[in-house]
Amino acid sequence: MQKITLIATIGLFILTQSQNMKPVDEGSAVKFRIKNFGGTVIGSFKGLNGTMHFNPADLSSASFDVTVDVNTINTGINMRNNDLKEEKYFDVKNFPKIRLVSSKITKAKDGVNSFEFTGELTIKGTKKTIQFPFTTSQANGGTMFKAEFPLNRRDFNVGGSSISLSDNLTVSLAVLGK
Numbered sequence: 001m002q003k004i005t006l007i008a009t010i011g012l013f014i015l016t017q018s019q020n021m022k023p024v025d026e027g028s029a030v031k032f033r034i035k036n037f038g039g040t041v042i043g044s045f046k047g048l049n050g051t052m053h054f055n056p057a058d059l060s061s062a063s064f065d066v067t068v069d070v071n072t073i074n075t076g077i078n079m080r081n082n083d084l085k086e087e088k089y090f091d092v093k094n095f096p097k098i099r100l101v102s103s104k105i106t107k108a109k110d111g112v113n114s115f116e117f118t119g120e121l122t123i124k125g126t127k128k129t130i131q132f133p134f135t136t137s138q139a140n141g142g143t144m145f146k147a148e149f150p151l152n153r154r155d156f157n158v159g160g161s162s163i164s165l166s167d168n169l170t171v172s173l174a175v176l177g178k
Contacts, residue, residue, distance in 0.1 A: 019055045021177030023048035027140045029174045035166035046072040052177045062105035067097040088160050095124045123156035142178035
């Protein structure tokens with residue numbers, strides 16, 4: 001009887017821990033792709049922080065409140081990285097974080113580990129409700145959350161009226177929660 005109680009306690013502890021996670025940089029990738037002067041610029045952010053509560057058996061209790069540090073922007077070209085930190089683009093002096101906060105997580109119609117995120121994305125002080133599909137899998141001792149979705153940079157006042165820069169970009173997330 002004591003063995004069963006111990007196993008049940010350990011199982012409950014593991015289950016509880018897997019529901020309350022923090023995003024970690026190691027093993028994660030927060031990337032974007034955008035057309036600029038006819039070519040494609042690929043960039044990334046680090047500095048993940050926040051909380052993630054996720055239990056696929058109880059999506060009503062699921063919540064995400066995650067930020068990235070805009071100062072970590074990396075496009076592979078330091079001069080461009082510095083330009084993107086300026087007021088015209090991300091204005092990191094006044095808005096050092098990009099924040100994503102869920103309002104609802106639902107099961108997607110297709111796939112066992114497929115879900116739908118609804119929530120607010122805040123970039124450069126502008127909040128917009130966004131929705132996108134995501135998947136989950138077990139990885140590196142935690143849960144990997146993967147998504148890809150389009151954004152319009154002008155919705156968030158990023159890049160002004162630049163005609164060389166596409167309005168639309170693609171965000172790719174592979175966020176490891178532990």
